[in-house]
Amino acid sequence: MFEVFGVPSQALFGQLLLGLINGSFYALLSLGLAVIFGMLNIINFSHGAQYMMGAFAAYLLLQRAGIGYWGALVVAPLAIGATGIIVERLFLQHLRKLDPLYGLLLTFGLALVIEGLFRNAYGSSGLPYQVPAALQGGRNLGFMFLPNYRAWVIVFSLAVCLATWFAIERTRLGSYLRAATENPVLVRAFGINVPRMVTLTYGFGVALAALAGVMAAPIYNVSPQMGSDLIIVVFAVVVIGGMGSIMGAIVTGFALGIVEGLTKVFYPEASNTVIFVIMAVVLLLRPAGLFGRRA
Amino acid sequence: MKFTGTLAFAAAALIGTVAAAQALDDDVVKIGVLSDMSSLYSDIGGAGSVAAAKLAVEDFNPAAHGMKVEVVSADHQNKPDIGANIARQWYDVDHVDVIVDVPTSSVALAVSEVTREKNKVFLVSGAASSDLTGPKCSTNTVHWTYDTWMLANGTGKAVVKTGGDTWFFLTADYAFGKALERDTTAVVEANGGKVLGHVQHPLNNSDFSSFLLQAQSSKAKIVGLANAGGDTINAIKQGAEFGITAGGQHFAGLLVFINDIEALGLKTAQGLVLTETWYWDMTDANRAFTKRWQPGAARSGKFPSMVPAGVYSAVTHYLKAVAELKSDTDGKAVVARMKEMPTDDPLFGKGSVRADGRKIHDAYLFEVKAPDESKYPGDDYKLRATIPAAEAFRPLKDGGCPLVGG
Numbered sequence: 001m002f003e004v005f006g007v008p009s010q011a012l013f014g015q016l017l018l019g020l021i022n023g024s025f026y027a028l029l030s031l032g033l034a035v036i037f038g039m040l041n042i043i044n045f046s047h048g049a050q051y052m053m054g055a056f057a058a059y060l061l062l063q064r065a066g067i068g069y070w071g072a073l074v075v076a077p078l079a080i081g082a083t084g085i086i087v088e089r090l091f092l093q094h095l096r097k098l099d100p101l102y103g104l105l106l107t108f109g110l111a112l113v114i115e116g117l118f119r120n121a122y123g124s125s126g127l128p129y130q131v132p133a134a135l136q137g138g139r140n141l142g143f144m145f146l147p148n149y150r151a152w153v154i155v156f157s158l159a160v161c162l163a164t165w166f167a168i169e170r171t172r173l174g175s176y177l178r179a180a181t182e183n184p185v186l187v188r189a190f191g192i193n194v195p196r197m198v199t200l201t202y203g204f205g206v207a208l209a210a211l212a213g214v215m216a217a218p219i220y221n222v223s224p225q226m227g228s229d230l231i232i233v234v235f236a237v238v239v240i241g242g243m244g245s246i247m248g249a250i251v252t253g254f255a256l257g258i259v260e261g262l263t264k265v266f267y268p269e270a271s272n273t274v275i276f277v278i279m280a281v282v283l284l285l286r287p288a289g290l291f292g293r294r295a
Numbered sequence: 296m297k298f299t300g301t302l303a304f305a306a307a308a309l310i311g312t313v314a315a316a317q318a319l320d321d322d323v324v325k326i327g328v329l330s331d332m333s334s335l336y337s338d339i340g341g342a343g344s345v346a347a348a349k350l351a352v353e354d355f356n357p358a359a360h361g362m363k364v365e366v367v368s369a370d371h372q373n374k375p376d377i378g379a380n381i382a383r384q385w386y387d388v389d390h391v392d393v394i395v396d397v398p399t400s401s402v403a404l405a406v407s408e409v410t411r412e413k414n415k416v417f418l419v420s421g422a423a424s425s426d427l428t429g430p431k432c433s434t435n436t437v438h439w440t441y442d443t444w445m446l447a448n449g450t451g452k453a454v455v456k457t458g459g460d461t462w463f464f465l466t467a468d469y470a471f472g473k474a475l476e477r478d479t480t481a482v483v484e485a486n487g488g489k490v491l492g493h494v495q496h497p498l499n500n501s502d503f504s505s506f507l508l509q510a511q512s513s514k515a516k517i518v519g520l521a522n523a524g525g526d527t528i529n530a531i532k533q534g535a536e537f538g539i540t541a542g543g544q545h546f547a548g549l550l551v552f553i554n555d556i557e558a559l560g561l562k563t564a565q566g567l568v569l570t571e572t573w574y575w576d577m578t579d580a581n582r583a584f585t586k587r588w589q590p591g592a593a594r595s596g597k598f599p600s601m602v603p604a605g606v607y608s609a610v611t612h613y614l615k616a617v618a619e620l621k622s623d624t625d626g627k628a629v630v631a632r633m634k635e636m637p638t639d640d641p642l643f644g645k646g647s648v649r650a651d652g653r654k655i656h657d658a659y660l661f662e663v664k665a666p667d668e669s670k671y672p673g674d675d676y677k678l679r680a681t682i683p684a685a686e687a688f689r690p691l692k693d694g695g696c697p698l699v700g701g
Contacts, residue, residue, distance in 0.1 A: 018508065021504070022502050116333070119333065123338040123554070124335055124338045125525075126528055127558060128562075129560075130560065138537070145538050147536045147538070150504075218536075219533055220502075221501075221558060223525060223558070225334065225525070229499050264506065265509075271496070271497060272497040
């Protein structure tokens, strides 16, 4: 085995793969944010709380209704997405004509309220959730032990990301959506119900967060603050990728996962700072982000 | 919280004007429970500590001693500046006589300073740093439940003795984690073990997989977790996933509360060795306390850790000392009296408070049960060893506390 900067290549490959796995969570979450920002012009600060709600929904479905992981993967995003739709109808639609800052403040406040309610009801130390039986165990790849569940996470989130990108950038429905963002009045004139489309888009973005939450439940501690730990990083990912760029969010999510993974080998103490350093550099050199549309 | 605070303040102000000259300043012994009420450690102390303090007051029966006792509480948000400000306000304006609990070592150290300055009393239950009775010890502070030295000594020694002689540390990158690693390394090496390496991870790190991989390739028999709360839970949860335990390595959780075990589930946590000074299911008295403690919004179905139990025990001893002195005005005198009197309460039994402010009692080495060994909710631990009070805590002479003469 050869070495890279004193680190055995074996360890390096392992870390690269792990980075990719973490990156898939970043990608899924930043994708939701990018969709919401791109279509609604709202900076959804409650995304972390909605991710947390997804994980809690998985726990509650198992405890109260006996619905396991696979069921939760479908039911939880639908349920949490529905709460997103209610939020959009009740609050966000009234902010559409205002500065995006108002949306940011509102969703930030919502996130605090949601987190507080969950802490009050379930305490702060967290709830147990197991890896589904079918995905327990793992395989030895020679350079590392890869748990089956992590392999599933990477494959599944990649599939969801690409499907979302395809739906928005390559289908007729997606083109309506993009057109509605550019010029809602004109699109309405063609007989398309723009407000409903916007509502559903927000619901979809929230559902993506909840889906990431369900996928995180077996490996991260399911606790009310799990979202706020992650959301700041995800925002950095979106900023680096370029606000509103779908492909940008996906690619940057995976790439930054890898960068973070490598930092954990060479200088672990900096591993949760490195993303922000990159963000600062990107903002200086390309203020619109790596994949931003507005130059 | 704010409302009760204002109310208590108004009441204190009223009483204060009438009875300022009496021995118990303002005629009321006022206990302030300062804890994390809204974040990471709120399950360990928080409202549970307030409930425990109230139970202690109830059992003490102040009326029978001709005393009036009040309990107030506040949230320090794990920030030393906020904690110190609340302490000042409580002592200066609200006539609080004693502050209890205060998880998070940095906040506890700040409150200890304020307490000394104002000559009040500080009873620590939630905070871990052994510096509170070491270089930073105070005539006005008693450290009740546990500390980093005792955790390191209990778990570290037991693990090395049972064959876990090579260690790799996953350490939270801040004062508490480093102190815990330092104390444990000393114990491991003193008992003939070896530390093969360590990695310092950021606080509130959600993904541990790459650190676990490093621990795995170190081939150490024991992966020591010098962290707490969510970090410990995530490390153990993901360790199971990455086959750390299946590969023959073991975790040693250096600060693990029963709340963490409940969050992990026995399936994941089984076999984990840990040290605590109190377990709810050890005696009838403990079980009775748990039954009285549980009613309450977020506490039904949960179990008290050693922290609320320590609050109960500390408040009980404090009230006894005040009753004997018939005065709560001079904090230094109250603490001196607490050190003279032997301690005795239903939860921690008989014990004593040392010259450096360290409360001395037995510690217990527990092993987490497998799911099929657990018969009812909360039936999580089996006792592996009892560490006698005399050995459980750092010897008086080693602490470097200036209060210890000679």
